[in-house]
Every structure is written in structure tokens, then in C-alpha cells.
Amino acid sequence: RKEVEQDPGPFNVPEGATVAFNCTYSNSASQSFFWYRQDCRKEPKLLMSVYSSGNEDGRFTAQLNRASQYISLLIRDSKLSDSATYLCVVNREGQNFVFGPGTRLSVLP
Amino acid sequence: NAGVTQTPKFQVLKTGQSMTLQCAQDMNHNSMYWYRQDPGMGLRLIYYSASEGTTDKGEVPNGYNVSRLNKREFSLRLESAAPSQTSVYFCASSTTGAAGNTQYFGPGTRLTVL
Numbered sequence: 001r002k003e004v005e006q007d008p009g010p011f012n013v014p015e016g017a018t019v020a021f022n023c024t025y026s027n028s029a030s031q032s033f034f035w036y037r038q039d040c041r042k043e044p045k046l047l048m049s050v051y052s053s054g055n056e057d058g059r060f061t062a063q064l065n066r067a068s069q070y071i072s073l074l075i076r077d078s079k080l081s082d083s084a085t086y087l088c089v090v091n092r093e094g095q096n097f098v099f100g101p102g103t104r105l106s107v108l109p
Numbered sequence: 110n111a112g113v114t115q116t117p118k119f120q121v122l123k124t125g126q127s128m129t130l131q132c133a134q135d136m137n138h139n140s141m142y143w144y145r146q147d148p149g150m151g152l153r154l155i156y157y158s159a160s161e162g163t164t165d166k167g168e169v170p171n172g173y174n175v176s177r178l179n180k181r182e183f184s185l186r187l188e189s190a191a192p193s194q195t196s197v198y199f200c201a202s203s204t205t206g207a208a209g210n211t212q213y214f215g216p217g218t219r220l221t222v223l
Contacts, residue, residue, distance in 0.1 A: 004151070034211060043199055043214035044152070087151065096142070096167065097203075097212055099151035 003027055004100035006088050012106045017078045021103050023071040023088030032091040033064055035073050037084045038102065044087055047073075078107045111135055113215035115200050121221045122190045130185040130218050132200030140203045141183035142167075142212065143175060145196040152199065158183055190222045 006023045013019050025033075033050035048055065050062040050071055061074040071088055088100040113134045122128055134141065139160045144152040154167030158177040172194060174186045183202075187194060200215040 032210075043216050045214070046211050049211065091210075096154055096157060099144075099153075101149065101151040 002101075003098045004088055004090055006086075006100040007103045009102075010104040010106060012108060013078055014108050015078055015080060017107075018074065018076045019078055019105060020075075021073045021086055021088075021105075023073075023100055025069050025071070025088075025090045025098075027090070027092065027098075028069060029092050030069075030090040033062075033071050034089040034091075034097075035060075035062060035071075036087040036089055036099075038087055039084045044099075047086070075105075078105075080107050080109060083107045113200055113202055113213055115198075115215035115218050117218060118216065119219050121223065122187075123223050124191060126190050127186065127188050128190065128220075129187075130198055130200075130220075131182070132184065132215055133182045134200075134202040134213070135181065136202060136213065137180070138202035138204055138213075139180070140210075141177065142201040142203075143173075143183070143185045144199045144201065145169065145194075146199060146217075147196050155185065155198075190220075192222045194220065195222045196220060 004025050035047040036044040037047045038044040050064045054063045059076045063072045083106050085102040085104045087102045091097045116131045142157045143155040146152050153169050156175040158164045161180045164175050176184045198218045201212040203210045203212045
């Protein structure tokens with residue numbers, strides 16, 4: 001089993017839709033959690049960190065459930081510019097970052 | 110601030126040839142990383158350097174060597190390239206490897222081995 005798993009995708013949604021991505025991690029010692037965004041043929045860029053209490057940044061909401069070892073990302077009112085691959089990333093103290101395979105999102109006009 | 114820079118952006122090699130991928134960061138970060146990304150797979154760690162003067166193997170180190178030349182620069186060398194090393198290579202840096210620190214990536218090097 002991979003250490004970080006994500007919805008396989010792709011997700012094709014109309015503009016204005018709400019879309020949710022799921023991620024699970026297998027190592028209960030994981031301490032830090034992130035969502036990165038990667039545009040086609042570009043490098044990954046940090047979208048947001050994920051905190052235990054959940055956090056929101058504009059149209060984006062991230063949730064963490066440590067008991068279930070589950071992370072989610074909700075995008076409201078999808079824009080064409082949200083089309084990208086979303087990578088779930090976990091990190092343990094003194095260890096390295098582990099990336100999920102990513103979920104591709106296409107927002108259609 | 111340039112952030113993380115990589116050279117070259119593209120490279121085509123023949124099997125058996127060698128090359129070095131260069132990476133530099135100007136954010137005064139201690140930790141640097143080399144990843145490869147293949148279609149349908151997440152980023153896989155090749156080597157990392159937690160601080161200047163140290164390097165360690167990641168998930169897929171075979172066929173690669175690295176040098177942490179100084180705090181700014183971290184190079185990746187392919188001694189004898191193989192078609193299985195065709196991939197996109199990303200360099201990244203972070204303040205430290207400690208939990209909570211985020212990584213910043215370079216633009217990538219697209220390598221094809223024929």
C-alpha cells in the first residue's frame with residue numbers, strides 16, 4: 001500500500017461547481033500536511049497547509065482527520081484557472097515529504 | 110529573488126552518456142532535494158541533503174549520485190544514463206526537514222534517454 005493515496009481522478013466539473021478531493025495516509029506518525037497544486041508541465045507549488053482545526057483560504061477549504069488519517073480539499077465556485085493536478089503531501093518530524101500521485105481537475109466552461 | 114533554479118531545462122542523452130543536473134537556491138535554506146516525476150506517479154525522492162555537507166538516499170537512488178557543493182547548490186549526476194531514467198527531475202529546498210516546513214520547487218529538467 002502506498003503511504004499517501006488520493007482519488008484517482010480525473011475530475012471534470014463545470015465552472016461554478018464545488019469539488020472535493022480526498023487523501024489518505026498510512027503512517028500515523030505523520031505531522032504536517034499540505035496541498036500542492038501542479039499545472040501542466042510546471043513545478044508543484046504550495047496551495048495551502050492543512051491544520052488540525054481545518055483552515056480556509058478564499059474558495060479553498062482543507063480538513064484533517066487524524067483519527068481516520070484522512071485529508072480533504074474542497075474547492076467552491078470552481079474557476080477555469082483551477083484546472084490543475086492537486087497533490088497531497090505529508091511530512092514527519094525529521095523525515096521527508098511524501099507525495100501522493102495527484103488528482104487531476106479540469107474545470108469546463 | 111530567483112527562488113530555486115535548475116539547469117538545463119531540457120536534455121536528450123544516449124544510453125550510457127553521463128550528465129549533471131544543476132540546482133541552486135537563494136533562500137538560505139538548509140535542506141535540498143532531488144525528485145523524479147513519471148506519468149501517473151507522484152514525485153519520488155532520489156536524494157536529499159538535510160544540511161550543507163550531508164547527503165542521504167531517498168526512495169529511488171540507484172543510478173544517481175549527488176553533491177552538495179555549498180549551502181546554495183545541490184547537483185544530481187547520472188553516470189551512465191539508461192532509458193528508465195527518462196523523466197522530469199525537480200529540485201526543491203526547504204528551511205529544514207522539520208515538520209511544518211514547506212518545500213519550494215525549481216522549474217524542472219525534462220530528460221529523455223534514447
